[in-house]
Amino acid sequence: MLVVGPPGGDDAVVHLTSSFDRTAVPFGVTALLLFDRPIPEPAETIRAALSEALAHYRPVAGRLAAEGDGDGELLRIEGAAGVLFVAASAGYALADMTTPLLAGLVARYPSGVCRHADPLLLLQVTEFACGGFAVTATWNHVLTDGEGMAQVLGAVGELARGASPAPSVVPLRADDGSLPRLPHSMVAAQKRALSCVFSRDLALLDVTVPAGLIGRVRAEFDAAGLGDPCTVFEAVAAVLWQCRIRAAVVSASDEAPVALSFSANVRRLVGARPGYYGNCMVVQSMTATRGAVAHGTAADVARMIRRAKERVPDLLAPGAGAGTTTEHGVAVLYDTLVVSSWRNLGFEAVDFGGGRPARVTWQVEETVVPCCVVCPPGKGGDQDGVSVMSACVRPEHADAFLAELTALTDL
Structure with a gap:
């Protein structure tokens, strides 16, 4: 179990959240991507690519902080303390996967609700006996929704397979204020x-x-x-x-x-x-x-x-x-x-080097x-x-x- 951060480590940068982020409740959401084609050293390859990706997605490595606006809303993400990364292995083949076994592929928050001090993203890579692997992302819903997380994982995939020196989609966090402010x-x-x-x-x-x-x-x-x-x-x-x-x-x-x-x-x-x-x-x-x-x-x-x-x-x-x-x-x-x-959120297009998920x-x-x-x-x-x-x-x-x-x- 490691904490993976962007190059350069933590910083004091504050990232504002949108009012859409503030509609979300801080509970964990988990996506499992199962790959049936092997890549070399999947855990290390994806860990290194994750660190590179966090240089472009620094808020993903941050922590939630409360703003004093009177109603307790979570309005900002501070620093870049890192995300939790777990490398694991399974003694069975991907073809033998059953629904009860899915639980073993997931890194979890200590409780269902995410605390301010918790990482905003937990990533686990599990290698199967057949050479296939699973990438499981569990994230605090206040950080993003499904399409946003699919974009983050897509960027990690691009860097893992060396498709470009930087993500092909330039990430925007607060969207430069162009999103409407919800009442x-x-x-x-x-x-x-x-x-x-x-x-x-x-x-x-x-x-x-x-x-x-x-x-x-x-x-x-x-x-x-x-x-x-x-x-x-x-x-x-x-x-x-x-x-x-x-x-x-x-x-x-x-x-x-x-x-x-x-x-x-x-x-x-x-x-x-x-x-x-x-x-x-x-x-x-x-x-x-x-x-x-x-x-x-x-x-x-x-x-x-x-x-x-x-x-x-x-x-x-x-x-x-x-x-x-x-x-x-x-x-x-x-x-x-x-x-x-x-x-149609983009999870099905994520590719870490062996093709799209099965x-x-x-x-x-x-x-x-x-x-x-x-x-x-x-x-x-x-x-x-x-x-x-x-x-x-x-x-x-x-x-x-x-x-x-x-x-x-x-x-």
């Missing part, structure tokens, strides 16, 4: 939507939503001719929500409210400049009755999700903050599901709320379906959730 009400509302109520009693399930089912939902959605074609995310989220409501929602009343929340990347919406790697996402929430989700078609549910996506710009409007992001008490209801999509997935030990992460395609694409790592049901509901997915596939 305090919006920041507070988004924080409440992700408020940390940790739970260990959710089953970690590695599932695939079959390609045929996704295609059927999209075709039925599109047949109505109500606008742009159904996206993969809309179809997959609809399937997951419907299966979970049928299997796991405690209330038996069809009139009971159920909620879905999803994260939306708003970089293009707010004009973020290329290279910005801080947070730039919002959480949108929606409700429906249990009956509407459980008994309608998956395409009907996808249309509900589309309407919620169309309202995302409203979250950025002046005066936003008292609406759908908070009214459902997202983080404390088992009847709420959070779905995040990691497709698989990108997500790992969680404690989660803030029942959730699913829609993972990007591996080398084989989406021919078989879309991979989803899920911690959305309690163990006693896991079999029913999987059975509902099978039943929906077999229609």
Whole structure:
């Protein structure tokens, strides 16, 4: 276990965070990138490249500090004390990897919530007996979102394979002030939507939503001719929500409210400049009755999700903050599901010298709320379906959730 910093060591530089960073809650997020083609000395190669990359991404090596603005928001990152780096080995082949073994590939924060003194990034490289390796990044969500971390890892990959003397994308941290400053009400509302109520009693399930089912939902959605074609995310989220409501929602009343929340990347919406790697996402929430989700078609549910996506710009409007992001008490209801999509963020393009990852997935030990992460395609694409790592049901509901997915596939 090492602390890796940029050349030149620590410094006294203060990096300001954006108001989007301040909407995030300081809990750890973990991305696992599994590579089936070996590279020479992967741990040492990636460690050296990480140190070089931190010369361009110095805030990643910093520590959070509180600013005295009266409401306790985390407004700055100080210094460059380094990130935690772990080199490990596994006595089995990548092909023998199972979901329970994923936990051994992850360097973790001592508690789910990250303290000010903790590194903003923990990186572990694990070499498998077959020559493949895993790179696992666990980071404090206040530092960045998924697209930002994919950019950081992409830069490490470029330097590891000697593609250029510096990252090809020039990194921007505070975006030179070009991002809109969110009102305090919006920041507070988004924080409440992700408020940390940790739970260990959710089953970690590695599932695939079959390609045929996704295609059927999209075709039925599109047949109505109500606008742009159904996206993969809309179809997959609809399937997951419907299966979970049928299997796991405690209330038996069809009139009971159920909620879905999803994260939306708003970089293009707010004009973020290329290279910005801080947070730039919002959480949108929606409700429906249990009956509407459980008994309608998956395409009907996808249309509900589309309407919620169309309202995302409203979250950025002046005066936003008292609406759908908070009214459902997202983080404390088992009847709420959070779905995040990691497709098209850039994780699938990271290359440390042996090619792109065979698989990108997500790992969680404690989660803030029942959730699913829609993972990007591996080398084989989406021919078989879309991979989803899920911690959305309690163990006693896991079999029913999987059975509902099978039943929906077999229609």
